[in-house]
Amino acid sequence: MEDTKDEMNDHFYDTAELATPDSGIADTSPTKDPAEVEKEKEEWRVELAKTEEEIQTLRSVLGAKVRHANELKKKLGITTLQEFKQDVSSTLTSIRESDAYKKTSEKVHQLEDKITHSETYKKTNEKLHQWEDKITSSGAYQKTNEAFKNVGTKASQAANAAGKKLSDLRNSQTFKSIEEKVGSAYSNVKAKVTGSKSETNFDEALTDTATEQQESNGTGPAPETKVPL
Secondary structure: OHHHHHHHHHOOOOHHHHOOOOOOOOOOOOOOOHHHHHHHHHHHHHHHHHHHHHHHHHHHHHHHHHHHHHHHHHHHOOOHHHHHHHHHHHHHHHHHHOHHHHHHHHHHHHHHHHHHOOHHHHHHHHHHHHHHHHHHHOHHHHHHHHHHHHHHHHHHHHHHHHHHHHHHHHHOHHHHHHHHHHHHHHHHHHHHHOOOOOHHHHHHHHHHHHHHHHHHHOOOOOOOOOOOO
């Protein structure tokens, strides 16, 4: 038991040996003169104040450099988006050229080769092709495919037939006769109201044109019905 205690004591270091200005451990050894300790602390305070002042100076210089760089970028037309894209591209290039990425990519390719050349992969791929052949060769698939083709063909034929009927209708004598009558009526109305914008004259022109159309068709005006008093 005593040997164990001695062994443990050998592994402990004297804190006085570790107390340095850079270690952050203050030497509180009672064997050191308090005046000397206070003197060392004062030196550390002065050094700390000097270091903080240097840090502040460097921050000011860095801020001025950053502002100057931004002004130069603005004059050169370099936008924040362009700079961001450039940074991303540079980062991706650095990643691709890194040893870790190359090793990882190589491992992935090796794993891919192992998988594609494995018996399990070959059997699974073969099974998938067999299922595909069975599905495409089945009667249900062929009927469905044929039905879709028939629907497309019928829709195309119906559209062509409708277009042909519309073209035949436009070329028919009935359509041309109606078109001529409408054009003639419009021309008569326009000729009768020319030179006058009166609504009464326009109504009279419409009435006269309708009467002329009825007379030309042999129907004549409707007889006036007298109501006995």
